[in-house]
Amino acid sequence: MIWILSVVLVVVALIPAYVTLAFYLVWFYDRRNFPAPTEDHQPTPLRPGRTLAAMLLEAVSLSFLVASYPLRLIQDASPKRSRAWDRPPVILVHGYGGNSANFLWMQWRLRRWGFRNVYAVSYTPPHINARKLAAQVARHVERVLERTGAEQVDLVCHSMGGPLSRYAIKNLGLAGRVRKVITLGSPHHGTRIAALFPARGAAAQMRYRSPFTKELAEGGECPGGARYHCFYSDMDNFVMPATTARLEQAEDNLHLPYLGHCSLLYSPRVARAVAERLRAD
Template sequence: MKRSTRPRALRSAILSGVSLLAVGFAGTSATAAPDPAPAEQQAPTEQQLADYISAGLKAKPVADSGSACTSGSGAGSGNGSGDCLGGSGSSSGSSGGYSSDTTVYGPSMTSWLAAFGYGLAHPDANPPGANDWNCKPTAEHPRPVLLIHGTWMNAYNGYAYMGQPIKDAGYCTFTFNYGRSNLIEGGGLGSVLPGVMGTGYIQDSAKQLSAFVDRVTAATGAPKVDIVAHSQGGAMANWYTKFEGGAGKVQHLITFGATHHGTSLDGIGALGRAVNNAGIDVLGFVEIFVGHAGIQQTIGSDFVNKLNAGGDTVPGIDYTIVGTRYDEITNPYELTFLKAGPGAQVENITLQDGCDQDLSDHLTMMYSPRALSIALRALDPAHSVPLQCTFNPPLVGGGGGL
């Protein structure tokens, strides 16, 4: 019963938010004629929402893809010097932040909730299996695998479950903490917690990823890497392949719940973007809480528009894109999927297809045995890896075990 109720509730929330977004659209046009249709028929379809994401509300320059965000602090800085926020109006804090290596190893975890708590208390913990800098790729698995965490996460709690099994499958695995920005640097209130990473400008984080990839390839001797990424990590890795020289250095890009086309945040982010583009800065205020990266991932941002302006993919990369029907962060969850361009291969996968009992949400999908088996199959498509199908609850993950 719960499985049938939650999707309806989620869809209702999305359509409510998108209905409000339609009001924002109407408010931007002085010549718009009233629609006599009932309110429930006026909600934009998912295709209309996709068209909005593709076109954006404002025809204005976007951030220079070749330079990091260097806007100053205070109101209005988001629309100056590169417009790093993407049409949000104002920016809390300045650009800044850094990446860092993990240090001592933390324990393996099957529960996202337990791993998240451990990661907050041990922000520099290394997920099991990762960062053996003496590891050399084999002929069977010639590319090292980079594990890239998401917003408000870190390397440990992003991969405390997947890290060791991927290592045990014969891969050299590496990870790091990116986007470490404090409150003054625009990381948002969440950044006061020591284990919260991935809050700085995504363009800056992509430069940090670029430097880390070069370190890994230099240490292993491999010309290319494969990337497994969650949430913002997927969009950031995609930016790296398009604008930071990563196109020739990545073979497989495997993402889970990635914000490739932004998110409506159950309609809230979509409404905020519409209100902002109508001239009232609400996202600048919200940014104080969620940080630069959070606002950049709302639909219609300059970051999202620039990321997809030339198509979803780059030639030569194989993409495996995984979404979950119960994603409360990247939604509608179909926004995570990509359309293959010339020279690229894309496999879009809904986690619940063929496995209704997997109830993973945005965070617990990284603790799903099925998600892990999808990642392993994508890393080595020549050898069939059977897909697992087990119960994985939302909020806790790992079959509920702590």
């Protein structure tokens, strides 16, 4: 019985490694055949040692993300009225197929650094229309504002959470109610990897240069008077090309080399950069 359980655990542990390797094979093909440099960003030359280390870190990060998935039950706690008025509440918005537990580590770090009002939220199911998912994000923001008594919030968004938050700010009444938006590996202009998913709902809308992402950019990429900061990596194995995670009108587009898509959630570099921008006036 123990032997069978051990085999099952090994197989389960290997699945994230296989997924990581498969997505990096697609990433390597895309990087080689469809380069998309901009004037202020050129692809980082790959060093074999650092590249392999980054791939291993991504596999470990994906494993932790999958293992922590059930912890949503304790992450989706109702926000309490705040007694700290030094800065706006921080709301963490996950990506496609994830939930609030994806931000366990970052939420812990931010609270250790003095951010008292940090809330992780979940939206489901991921395969429905992105506009409906954005409506859930908007309701979460309104709920936190109501419960805390704050006038504005700051959003930290991973992956698809970025476009959903921009849509909610632009079209669902959050304009002026969000002070800052920090995105981590968000496919603002879609991603070519989405073409590998069934063409349904949000997965289809997240395809590179889809009608949804073009509509979202109309009238300005950074809506609602919020200040936008975009973090991205050209080793992001879910966001292709890497430059789709940038917004030209953002206050800054910070390149963090040798970090995969899930690694962005657990990187000390990323957490420090997020905290610095949240503290800034």
